[in-house]
Amino acid sequence: MSEYVFFNGEYIESDKAVIPVRTHAFLYGTSVFEGIRAYYNKEEKQMYAFRVKEHYQRLLASAKVMWMNSPYTLDEYVDITKELLKKNNYKTDAYIRPTLYKSSIKVGPTLTDNEDSFLIFTTPFGNYFDAQNGLKLCVSSWRRTSDNAIPPRAKVSGAYANSALIKTDAHEMGFDDAVVLSESGQVTEGSAMNIFLVINGVLTTTSITDDILIGVTRNTVIELARELGIPVCERSIDRTELYNAQEVFCCGTGAQIVPVESIDHRIIGDGKIGEITKKIKSLYFDVVRGKTDKFKKWCLPVYD
Numbered sequence: 001m002s003e004y005v006f007f008n009g010e011y012i013e014s015d016k017a018v019i020p021v022r023t024h025a026f027l028y029g030t031s032v033f034e035g036i037r038a039y040y041n042k043e044e045k046q047m048y049a050f051r052v053k054e055h056y057q058r059l060l061a062s063a064k065v066m067w068m069n070s071p072y073t074l075d076e077y078v079d080i081t082k083e084l085l086k087k088n089n090y091k092t093d094a095y096i097r098p099t100l101y102k103s104s105i106k107v108g109p110t111l112t113d114n115e116d117s118f119l120i121f122t123t124p125f126g127n128y129f130d131a132q133n134g135l136k137l138c139v140s141s142w143r144r145t146s147d148n149a150i151p152p153r154a155k156v157s158g159a160y161a162n163s164a165l166i167k168t169d170a171h172e173m174g175f176d177d178a179v180v181l182s183e184s185g186q187v188t189e190g191s192a193m194n195i196f197l198v199i200n201g202v203l204t205t206t207s208i209t210d211d212i213l214i215g216v217t218r219n220t221v222i223e224l225a226r227e228l229g230i231p232v233c234e235r236s237i238d239r240t241e242l243y244n245a246q247e248v249f250c251c252g253t254g255a256q257i258v259p260v261e262s263i264d265h266r267i268i269g270d271g272k273i274g275e276i277t278k279k280i281k282s283l284y285f286d287v288v289r290g291k292t293d294k295f296k297k298w299c300l301p302v303y304d
């Protein structure tokens with residue numbers, strides 16, 4: 001039996017969820033989406049979906065940029081997600097992909113006078129990267145789209161042509177992924193993940209006004225660092241600061257917390273996972289599986 005998806009207001013089997021070829025979102029990339037993870041806790045036999053509300057808050061913010069009228073409220077999105085996960089009844093970690101899209105059958109890119117529809121699919125999901133011990137990155141020759149072109153702050157599917165070029169070219173050159181610079185030459189993020197550097201003991205990440213997607217995981221890392229008493233700084237970062245950082249790691253719903261071993265063939269620190277990265281990573285994996293009391297507020301239990 002195929003998995004259930006939420007499509008046109010119903011929970012149906014995924015092979016029955018079909019979109020017409022002339023759908024606006026397919027023609028022009030006019031959809032906004034989220035990637036959410038749910039973690040299975042074997043001891044509790046419980047599935048925890050992580051920071052679901054925060055993801056839908058961002059979906060609604062992306063929708064506003066793209067002239068979309070949301071068909072559901074924030075609470076309804078959370079309930080639908082929980083119900084769908086329950087129906088799919090995973091006993092393993094999973095990935096949830098909600099998409100709000102322009103669904104009119106229409107030629108021409110205009111966003112107004114254009115219907116908005118919503119769907120979610122889910123799938124079992126493991127690690128996004130094989131290299132959990134350390135990524136080999138390059139600085140991409142592509143630039144991140146700017147806030148005044150295709151705003152990275154909104155998670156728009158069409159914008160992922162930029163990520164696809166960045167990631168594919170990095171792969172073809174033998175790297176795991178790439179760090180992307182903004183049009184003005186500042187560090188932004190990876191192809192689909194935010195970046196943190198340890199500079200003189202301070203956990204440093206790019207400013208939210210430097211053309212990044214403001215990651216839910218990025219915020220989680222900042223909160224966890226505060227909990228661990230690690231100083232945090234959000235500011236613009238130059239390319240060469242990457243090479244001289246004591247530690248670098250990337251983070252995102254897909255990537256989770258993944259250390260960086262080298263950038264442009266320069267070994268980061270001593271090439272091993274740094275102490276701060278280790279501490280954050282270890283706490284993160286406890287938090288997402290609902291194993292800490294303090295941060296259980298971020299974990300939505302799926303099974304009753």
Ligand SMILES: Cc1ncc(COP(=O)(O)O)c(C=O)c1O
Pocket residue numbers: 035163189190191192193194212213214215216217218251252253254
């Ligand atoms: C471009 C980009 N930046 C950052 C992130 C990390 O965001 P989050 O932690 O909310 O998954 C993602 C992942 O979705 C992304 O696609």
